[in-house]
Amino acid sequence: MELLDQARAHVDSGAYFTELARLVSYPTVSDAPEGRQAIQAYLDEVLTPALTGLGCDVTQHANPDPAGGPFLVGVRAEGEHLPTLLCYGHADVVGEAGEWGEGRDPWTLTAEGDHWYGRGTADNKGQHLINLTALRLVLAERGKLGFNLKFLFETGEEIGSPGLTEFAEQEKDLLSADVLIASDGPRLDAATPTLFLGARGGIRIDLDVDLRPGGSHSGNWGGILRNPATTLAAAIATLVDGHGRIQVPALLPPELPESVREALADVVVDAPDEGWGDQRLGPAERLYGWNTLEVLALDAGNADRPVNAIPGRARAVLQLRYVAGTDVGDITATIRDHLVAQGFPMIEVTTDASFKASRTPVENPWVTWAREALAEAGKQVALLPSFGGGLPNHVFTDVLGLATLWLPHSYPGCKQHAPDEHLLSSVAREGLELATALFGSLSSAPPTLRR
Known part of the structure; x- marks a missing residue:
């Protein structure tokens, strides 16, 4: 079975839903003491085994800022001559902002048609699970990734990423890579695969x-x-x-x-107020x-x-x-x-x-590579120079000096940070295809792209 067929089958079989349900069940709220305990359990019981399963050496690091939680880093080295990918995700979620509809429990994944309700489904557990799964599919199919992998998880993005800049400055060698590929925030709309390069x-x-x-x-x-x-x-x-x-x-x-x-010439945005x-x-x-x-x-x-x-x-x-x-x-x-x-x-x-503005130039060769790789897989993406919201992208561009490619697996109506946060199953399915296609193409990226 082709890799993209495997990606589709993984979602269609219910395997992705089952795994996401486990992730959602951890109430990893970063601004609550009980949430800090859940975050530690999430690192130990979910993310560390996931990274170890990818053949990574996993280390946990104290935050240089006492306001923030620990960092988790997984490293898989396959060869000095190969490109090095840095991935990023955050383990924490926001607290509850009100009552969820239909008596839904934020910590129980609930499927209602195309909507999968649960805290963290869109921000960010559902998204980093897609990327972990795509890497897993590539490794299982080929027996190797064909590139070096580094995966960084932080635990305080929802409270402003305290300590992330300082940690990156201290650990430049540990986090050194050729490119960042990560997933957070929404795509342009539910029907449009999107690649964005930075954040306001x-x-x-x-x-x-x-x-x-x-x-x-x-x-x-x-x-x-x-x-x-x-x-x-x-x-x-x-x-x-x-x-x-x-x-x-x-x-x-x-x-x-x-x-x-x-x-932005071909990007269509509905402006409701003329x-x-x-x-x-x-x-x-x-x-x-x-x-x-x-x-x-x-x-x-x-x-x-x-x-x-x-x-x-x-x-x-x-x-x-x-x-x-x-x-x-x-x-x-x-x-x-x-x-x-x-x-x-x-x-x-x-x-x-809060977050600083940063943006990888549209003309960066990694941007061209990503668009071409996705096009070869039959996926045309909208290119947004900057995401409308805030992300710690400047840590990767300004501190680590990386080109940054954000491939979001959510959509603007996901209700992140609000009651009834959800992930669309159709977006998750396509997102896993996109991530698998991109990671599957990285081994053949031109050597000229390396730093």
């Missing part, structure tokens, strides 16, 4: 207008007392206008590279190739029970989603200086970064 970064921006304790009667003081809510609303409008267009050039990338524009965002760009360019500044929260007074008083304080939380090439090195000062120039020196500005 994210920066939280807190604006605080704290002028006085308590409220002041609007009739007695209106017109002579500064209103912090009015001030804040006006200040935000100088940063991003009422149509979602960033007004500060320093918060934008210097350009949309032509290679990115060409890659006229929203920078209309000089198409929907796909705005979503995957440009920056956005979003207002996440506003607070002043009590909108549910307003009183006739000017509030003493107003706050807002904004988020800048930014692509590689944007200079965010002094973003706090940039925003503060802008607001002062606009007449708002009374606004306190603080920022907090």
Whole structure:
């Protein structure tokens, strides 16, 4: 039986579902003490045997950041002359955000038609299980992989990957490779196989207008007392206008590279709100190739029970989603200086970064190889220069110096981080085909691709 036939049969037989059910049963929530115990069990009882079964030497490493959990690394060496692949996944999941429908248990895999419900099915257990299974199929069919394998698992991606950058810096030799192939996040849509090359970064921006304790009667003081809510609303409008267009050039990338524009030319994105965002760009360019500044929260007074008083304080939380090439090195000062120039020196500005933006160039030879390898297997993929959300891709591009190829096995409607998270069986089936095709082609990758 051909490798891709074996991949399809593995899902159709129920074998993949059975194994995924075991993975889902571990409540590996990284921000809860009991979750840390489940994470350790998941490493010891699930991932270590899986990597050992691939012929890997497995080591567990303490996190240099006490806020994070351990790292697990499996290494299979087949020859110095062969390419080296680094894979990545995360063992942790988010906690519960509400009641699941139809009485579903988050830790029990439940099949309802094409939907397989369970926490971690999409993020990230179902995805790293597909890649582990694909590697297993290649090894069983050929008796060897035809390349060297390194697999890194972290245990704190859902809390911002604490310690991952430091660990990569300390263990560059252990994690050295020619290319990263990993799976996380969604594909473009359920029907479109997708390859993305990086991730937008994210920066939280807190604006605080704290002028006085308590409220002041609007009739007695209106017109002579500064209103912090009015001030804040006006200040935000100088940063991003009422149509979602960033007004500060320093918060934008210097350009949309032509290679990115060409890659996105055939990517179709449904834009539900006409006229929203920078209309000089198409929907796909705005979503995957440009920056956005979003207002996440506003607070002043009590909108549910307003009183006739000017509030003493107003706050807002904004988020800048930014692509590689944007200079965010002094973003706090940039925003503060802008607001002062606009007449708002009374606004306190603080920022907090999450993931950094990073992107493998579209023209990188590994990107060409991957697209050609999948095309030879009969799989045409949409190419996204950047994933819309956040991932620790910069650890692999900036610290380890790797080309990064992300092959997601989920879709935008998967409800990750929410009740009723699920994996589509059809996407899992095709995902296993795609991963098997890509790993199966790696042994014949041109020597010129090696670092």
